[in-house]
Amino acid sequence: MSMGSRTVRRIVRLEERANRFLVRWDHARRRALRAKAQAHALLDEATALERTFTGTQLAELYRARGEASAAAAPPDTAGPKHRRTAAAPDGPDHPITPQ
Numbered sequence: 781m782s783m784g785s786r787t788v789r790r791i792v793r794l795e796e797r798a799n800r801f802l803v804r805w806d807h808a809r810r811r812a813l814r815a816k817a818q819a820h821a822l823l824d825e826a827t828a829l830e831r832t833f834t835g836t837q838l839a840e841l842y843r844a845r846g847e848a849s850a851a852a853a854p855p856d857t858a859g860p861k862h863r864r865t866a867a868a869p870d871g872p873d874h875p876i877t878p879q
Contacts, residue, residue, distance in 0.1 A: 833841060 830838070830841065
């Protein structure tokens with residue numbers, strides 16, 4: 781097909797490029813959806829295991845979660861904003877109600 785107009789050729793090139801971007805986006809979206817589904821499957825498995833835990837096991841899990849989140853948190857460069865005057869409670873930071 782012969783295209784004489786420079787503007788027409790430019791439009792066709794832009795549309796072709798846009799279509800390539802759309803194909804790339806669609807592939808990335810599909811990969812992201814697969815990763816999200818895998819993450820949810822793992823979380824479902826963890827939740828199913830957690831529901832079988834006893835009180836002692838749950839306490840251990842809560843402590844481990846707290847340590848993991850503290851290790852992952854960025855250091856606070858400003859220092860503590862509030863000082864605790866009372867001892868911290870022995871319970872978990874975020875109770876999860878087993879079903």
